[in-house]
Amino acid sequence: MSTLSYSVSDSMTMLRRSLRHGIRFPAMLISSLVTPVVLLLMFVYIFGGALGAGVGGAAAGRTGYLNYIAPSMVLLTVCYGGGSTAVTVSVDLTEGIIKRFRTMAISRGAVLTGHVLGGFLRTMATVTLVLAVALAMGFRPTATPVEWAAAIGVLALLSFALTWLMIAFGSAAKNPGSANTAAMPLQILPLVSSAFVPTDSMPDGVRWFAEYQPFTPVIDTLRGLLMGSAIGDSAYIALGWLVGITVVGFVWARAAFHARGR
Helix, strand or coil: CCHHHHHHHHHHHHHHHHHHHHCCCHHHHHHHHHHHHHHHHHHHHCCHHHHHHHHHCCCCHHHHHHHHHHHHHHHHHHHHHHHHHHHHHHHHHHHCHHHHHHCCCCCCCHHHHHHHHHHHHHHHHHHHHHHHHHHHHCCCCCCCHHHHHHHHHHHHHHHHHHHHHHHHHHHHCCCHHHHHHHHHHHHHHHHCCCCCCCHHHCCHHHHHHHHHCCHHHHHHHHHHHHHCCCCCCHHHHHHHHHHHHHHHHHHHHHHHHHHHCC
């Protein structure tokens, strides 16, 4: 076998290991799925009538608000899904298994690749489930096949970017508890964005923060692709943010992971 073949084989082995280890923290996996679903149910069935009138007029109601908030809940699922990745990376580093791997004939980048692919696949699976719940509740996107493909691409890039960032958090954290805490700001930040209400309904200071943080252009792009609303320059801004987060997360994660694994 060539060096590339060995690297791919080792990476697939580490991917299977990463997916199996995710089962060791069922509470986190369940939380990453249940939390967005609970928020979706709560905001639609409890607050949807009032918020729907404010977002789309009196005729919008709960159905209109569901169409507004469903893309936000899909994005929020990506943010919540990264916490388990940070924890599993921290567990590997604190338990010393990485040092043992370094004494074995394993491709140097295989462990990190396994964590990246495992976190990405777990997140995209939960996105699919949350989207299915939204569709069952009455979410009716107007996207064409091309727009669906673009929306999936945005979600995939977001998941990839945040997975690298979560691996960096897990590698830098002293223990799994700290890794879980470090992931919390990324789970809270989307709440101060255009996820639940338009930013122009917010006070000036909050509105400025919401408009210039990374999740608002991503949400506006997803909403525009799925529901046909105006996107403007949000897509370019979102792409810039996601590429930047990916680069920072990649460089930080590799440096911190290899430094801790020595």
